[in-house]
Amino acid sequence: MYPQDTLPFPPTPSASIAGRTMQESEYHQRVTPSRLPDDAPNILVILIDDAGPGLPDTFGGEVRTDTLSRVIGEGIGFNRFHTTAMCSPTRASLLTGRNHHRIGNGQIAELANDWDGYAGEIPKSSALAPEVLKDYGYATSAFGKWHNTPTVETGVTGPFHNWPTNIGFEYFYGFLAGEASQYEPNLVRNTTSVLPPKTPEEGYHLSEDLADDAIDWLRNHQAYNPDKPFFMYWATGCMHGPHHIMKEWADKYAGRFDGGWDEYRELVFQRAKEKGWIPGTAELTERDPRMPAWEDIPEDERAFQARLMEVAAGFAEHADVQAGRLVDEVERMGYGDNTLILYIWGDNGSSGEGQNGTISELIAQSGIPSTVPQQIEALNELGGLDVLGTPKVDNIYHAGWAWAGSTPYKGMKLLASHLGGTRNPMAVRWPAKIEPDATPRPQFVHCTDLVPTIYELLGITPPRTVNGVPQDPIDGSSFAEALMNPEAEETHKTQYFEIMGSRALYHDGWMASAFGPRAPWLAGIPEGIAEWTPDHDTWELYHLAEDWTQAHDLADSHPEKLAQMKELFTIEAAKNSVFPVGGALWVPIYHPEDMIATPYRSWNFTGDLRRMPEPIAPRLGARANRVTIKATIPENPNGVLYALGGAGGGLTCYLDDGYLCYEHNLFIIHRTKIRTTTRLATGDVEIVIDTQPTSTDPRGPLTISLSVNGEELATGTVPISTPGLFSANDCLDIGTCLGGAVAADYADRAPFPFTGEIESVNVTYTS
Template sequence: MQKRPNVLIILNDDMGYSDIGCFGGEIQTPNLDRLADGGLRLTQFYNTARCSPSRASLLTGLHPHQTGIGILVDDQRPEGYAGNLSANCVTVAEVLREEGYRTYMSGKWHVATSKTEPTDTWPKQRGFDKYYGIIAGSANYFYPVTLTRDNENIEHEALNDPEFYFTDAIADEAVGYIREHASKYPEQPFFLYTAFTSPHWPLHALPEDIARYKGRFSNGWDRLRKERLERMIEKGIIDPKWRLSERDPAAPAWEDEEHKEYRELCMEIYAAQIDRMDQGIGRIIRQLEESGQLDNTLIMFLSDNGGCAEELAPGPGTNLVRGKSARAETKKGEPVLFGNTPGIMPGGETTYQSYGLCWANMSNTPFRLYKHWVHEGGISTPFIAHWPERIKDQGALRHTPGQLTDIMATILEATGANYPSEFNGNTIPAFEGQSLLPVFDGDAEREKPLFWEHEGNSAVRIGKWKLVRKYPGAWELYDIEADRTELHNLADSDEQKARVLDMSLQYEAWASRCGVIPRESILKWMESKKKVNS
């Protein structure tokens, strides 16, 4: 009889810290709320500020620079990163398959340079018995490019299905894996990685989901941010002494917004995308229940980075089409209108838009900054852990800091799996994280420092202190216990100069050890590439 737990990781894409209901948001997420009520919410868990690096770190237990994916999946050599998941690391799937687990994945991969031709960095070649999803980083929800089953392109399935919606397909595939596993392999545990693209742009949602949010955001981002903060304080997620960050200087006051109807619809669609994902998560949970697997399944839910403030410029969408993130035409041959243009209402397949900076500022309530940056708004994720056979303090909060490198360590301890020093003839560095299982029992002091770097934006956290900089600016120092919203920079105070120096030296030692490439080298590569293409 199976004793070892199943492991299910649910990752979503470009969602802010406080969007879902159990973290204070307006979006209806009853299934995630159920997992939180029956499990734990970690309030200070961190991702790595961007899609590909977060996925590389989650899968390997290493910092993304150690895996070859310091930024995205561009090959930036010799100045920069390879953009491919390195052979000198192991994925959770590879580790668990060696231990007798069946391994499955549905959703977004985004850790391979090649998006159309199978390579040794595709899911089937990195430990997964079965795979369904997209290899690229984003996609039309109704007709995604790079849609793949195992190693075979199956875009035609979406083309020929008038009801196709990618969020549903990801969830349904996960449900099918669980059902088939229970039937064929009842004695084996499984590992399932379900990586939704929701709510990453484009703003594509189903009309019935959009309708549920009609008027919900009509009070605008200023009032809604304050209301969210109040709910977060009531839930115990946010300390009352942490002051709400100011509205982003690039965002107008809601009362001054000229295109309120358009802006409201953008947020309604974003909410509908998350709502639909939650519906799919509900089907996954029900299938686990029906197969008698729920109690012995460790489920972890999180987002790959903070809310995304990226504005999509009007135009032909050439780079998106070339990069396999979009199509120039719909299934019916209609032209796709790219860019955030008020008056062109998003939601359907003929548009390709994002919800923009103003709503991303709300998504990250109460923090500042966004995806790309390593201030709290860029790296803070809602984290839910659910495992009835192990978690007894159901519905509780944990405030111990953690980050993506801890996922591997947690799974190793939970399953008893062995982490290799060599794999397929390659030397494998030790994983960087520490197990979260002790935190399931109660808050504890963090033993290891936390480190981040993305596009020159850098940070280190040791205890309550966080040293952070927005490239190419100077270091800032914050007391996270007193000021997690990072409003009072203490770096220039005489009392903290020694701390700033010590923490910056620890950061530099980590960056050197983990292969962080100076931002200047990457910019040099980008400039040279631009000249070649001009």
């Protein structure tokens, strides 16, 4: 078997001949042979999150993206690059070269279930490209959003076999979840939980931190491994919600979006044509009738909706600037000429998960009813529009802006059926090999194509076994020739798409599409979805070779072609473990009780528990439970006993000048506050916080009781709680609040550590 068929390579044998004595021996220093071509490039992959093609000014949008423009101006662009319509699936496919269902990533890890296509774990039979490149001699690193580790494995004790540093990356700094506060993220370095290096008040922002750390890694790499090429994956959490950015960045866009999303789409569409990014024959698609027009937005709500977009734009520009710092450092270190940079603008289309526009993004996904006036009223209590983008809120824009950000297409994130969810720009620069060309490359390219392209450029044969595990075939097709030749033949002829029942099939210039059971911008569970079956969906047919934007449905006029495409989708779905179609809906729609969680019903914590990810922490706001705290109360006691969640939503128990306090923060729009009327005495105490649902509705109400040494001191009622999570990246902390400040009353004192001593905390589900 040839060496490249199996990885890792065997150890290099000694070049010396050992005799009985050193005098009788022959010594030669062993030299490990190079496995790479002499001109093997460094590789830098930059991936932006939840961003559509209608945002960057590079392609006609309003968001200033100088770095993206620089990379494409000094290289080439692909205007038919495609993703999966969802983050974890795209990332898994991008790094393995396999289709997302084949590798168990039919949806995000938090919604994993037992079907193979939706299991939420990349199998060892599909090794990541960095694992292979590392064995061939690359230094590998990853920064930012990961979101490809099973949720139950993201705690500080692991297990670590699915963490980045155990599946190919020698170094990782970032967050494991699908999103993070940009001011108070739950970070890990390699396999260690770490706190941000400074506070928001000291100027911390996650995108800047990720650039700082990546630059430090590059400098260390040059110092310690100057003879090795590097592979760096830099995946900022921007533009995923929450949209967090400093005021001065948002203010750059003041007034720029006052005309609304309908006007914005018209403007961007014309500019994209003028720039040559889309063909002159392309047509601007119409707004879905279920999506409100800008003129439907009440006058007194438009400033709120426009400011949400200003914040998002500032957030996006800021991330592009941080990517620029990386590119600058690559140049400064002398790597620029032989570094292959792939800058991918979006792992899916822009996100409509903010639905009607919100100050706390998970409220809609949690099924909590709210209105825009409620959001504005709560915002005004915090300080008004200028609070948007700050640590006090977890804002994300109206889905109308997501639709506009995906101009000129119909779709957005979570719609695998239409190009707004799956077509993202990719810029490529490699001065040593690629001649700059202002005309976009026209070939159909998919995220599975990156890995085989890299392998072809390096002369690597995809290994048959890695670490003893036989490997699955790679699904992607190399676009290496298209990098050098704009007229190269299109190699990726057929590709299926499917996310949560929304699906499509591309084949040789045609696309068949089925919208699926839900519009991602509509709140709540669609009526009748429990009876939904893919057999009842209406399919559309588009000839993309002549219809760039899916503007003309040909299903009625070409029934035979549509039947052929549907049959081909069925074949591809069967090959790639897509069945059952819509399998990703099993947990969020049909069986929310099966949401990934630990199997425990009781926990014993000490007073120094820090950063336990909420998905694997006790569900203190969603289950009947009793928290028992044994503590020593000092004179004038203050500080947090425990906090779950963050500023955008959560619950907490704390002492304020000796008074025992409890606050339930329902996504900022409603706060339940309970406070004892007497101060706690000094000395050893047993504090009990009892939570009991008073109905079968998983959203509450909840009765809360605060007791000290067996005496009930205060009670209260939480009218509505969340059946799911308060946050996607925040945590449970004991004795402090290291993430976003859950309680408004101690926000200015955060992290507000407890001034006494906590001996133990027991949490027990009581039903």
